[in-house]
Amino acid sequence: MSSTSKTLESALAEAQARFKARNTRSAELHAEASSWLPGGNTRTTLHTTPFPVYMSSGKDHTVTSEDGHTYTDLVGELSAGLYGHSNPVILSAMQKVLSSVGLNLGAQTVHETEMAKAICERFDLERVRFTNSGTEATLHALAAARRFTGKRKVVVFGGGYHGSAFMFGGGKRADNNVDMADWIVVTYNDLIMARKRIHMDGVAACLVEGVQGSGGGIRGSEQFLAGVQEACRDAGVLFILDEVMTSRLAPGGFASTIKDLKPDLKTFGKWLGGGLAFGAFGGRQDVMAAFDPSQPGSLTHGGTFNNNTLAMYVGHAGLTQIYTPEVCVEFNNRGDELRKCLEAVTKGTKMCFTGKGSLLASHFTEKGLQTLESQEDEVEELKDLFWYEMMEEKFWSVRRGNVSLVLGTPQEELDRFVECVRAFLDRHRDLVAIEQK
Ligand SMILES: Cc1ncc(COP(=O)(O)O)c(C=O)c1O
Missing domain, CATH: 3.40.640.10 (Type I PLP-dependent aspartate aminotransferase-like (Major domain))
Structure with missing residues (x-):
């Protein structure tokens, strides 16, 4: 990931090429699955282009792919995976x-x-x-x-x-x-x-x-x-x-x-x-x-x-x-703290984070909205770029931007996520800058 100024198209093409190179086994597994499942898929939410990453196992707050990469799990099974993988x-x-x-x-x-x-x-x-x-x-x-x-x-x-x-x-x-x-x-x-x-x-x-x-x-x-x-x-x-x-x-x-x-x-x-x-x-x-x-x-x-x-x-x-009432309160407070840090990092860019407590979501809007009251059109290419690059940073993420925290995720990993978001926005500052009219 270089920090030079690029067009969104070229940044995306490069990120996708690196994604393909890193996940060759997943590409093979997707081709095999496509012989039996329409588009190789039985759960639309998990479909990603050019192919989905196949996971082989999970432990605590991490998941490991068939390609041998271990990620911090920010997908959290779209909020169902609260307890992690081996509580x-x-x-x-x-x-x-x-x-x-x-x-x-x-x-x-x-x-x-x-x-x-x-x-x-x-x-x-x-x-x-x-x-x-x-x-x-x-x-x-x-x-x-x-x-x-x-x-x-x-x-x-x-x-x-x-x-x-x-x-x-x-x-x-x-x-x-x-x-x-x-x-x-x-x-x-x-x-x-x-x-x-x-x-x-x-x-x-x-x-x-x-x-x-x-x-x-x-x-x-x-x-x-x-x-x-x-x-x-x-x-x-x-x-x-x-x-x-x-x-x-x-x-x-x-x-x-x-x-x-x-x-x-x-x-x-x-x-x-x-x-x-x-x-x-x-x-x-x-x-x-x-x-x-x-x-x-x-x-x-x-x-x-x-x-x-x-x-x-x-x-x-x-x-x-x-998930006693005490654990629930403490856990969601951590989520709120994380979102505050992310809000500070994304301020003044096309990116923002919404949500409440332990459920967050990232967005990229042309106008640089910092909060959303209803669904808005988003810059899909920036969402893709962010997804590819967070995966490179070893954060297992949902393409559409949801983050569902998993109990027991170390604070250092949440802090590292904030730093990776900051670095992403820095690296692509021309692409995420709000156009002044
Ligand atoms: C708010 C909400 N309601 C209902 C559902 C449906 O739940 P299930 O996937 O278990 O059918 C979901 C699933 O994502 C959801 O997010």
Whole structure:
């Protein structure tokens, strides 16, 4: 990486050439995978050009690639990998299930009650049900809202992501969303329009993230979220908060960070499974009663693995033994400190970092925005260049810019990341400078 002034195109071409040279085994593995998986891929988020890097293993806060490079893990499995790759509490809980509980008992177990109790107490829910993913949690939370209100439409926000059939990037409904006719998409943080749409006929629910994760660590303002809740109350619409990512940001989840924010339902997933496939949704008892199988006409919510012993037991161990309220607070404070350092480094450039606590995201905008209230057009080539070069610095990163911190990551590594960002901006100062009009 030289520090001469270059065009963005040539800097990118050089970075990509170095990427290819460093990751030849991954290139081979991608070619092989492409014979069986469309584009060699079964999880779109992980696709990168010219090919993805294949990981062979993970330990603590690091991952090692098939090409033999060890990285500090900033991907953190898009927030699900909170506990890192070899936390002893997680490993021993898994071992216990394997050796003395067993898999697939085909029955209810005490573990699901314990997990339900822990989640309800921690996140202020009256009742909860489990699923296998956040996507399913969204699906069934919406079913509950539709049953309760007798209406179908749902107000959502541009840049929102609530699962692989509920995507609103760029303010549009994705072609493979379910229930296409039912979505009303509003710009995030636009309370005036949100109010109007929530009051439209036929609206069952308003579904919102407190901080947009996939959308780029964009925070909903307190005024916006409280206003959405109030409009929902006035209109008889259910207020559903997607806490799949944000529940790790405070001991009681994101909702507990805003006074009097009390969603009717919340959805969960990711880290709460302790590293295993997991999802949950819950909230008001009268709404969740839609799923009470002892009641005639209740909704059926099957799911072979909803209460699987591994996720129930391991998730519970993680929540109660590792991610205690004290650890959660300290960890997110560290994230806030990191973001402050990054904000200082990126000030006055096209780059900025958004997010909250342990969830951050980088952005490059032509205007050099220092904060984002909704999704913005970004300089994709700069995002690519940053991604290639952070990988060279041995930071395993998401191409789109999300950083999800992993517990136990040494402070020196976080400091090193700040220095690498500083060096990147220095090295490419002509490319990241904001044009003066
Ligand atoms: C906010 C949010 N909701 C829901 C989901 C869907 O979760 P899953 O990938 O477990 O289906 C995600 C996944 O990234 C998410 O970020």
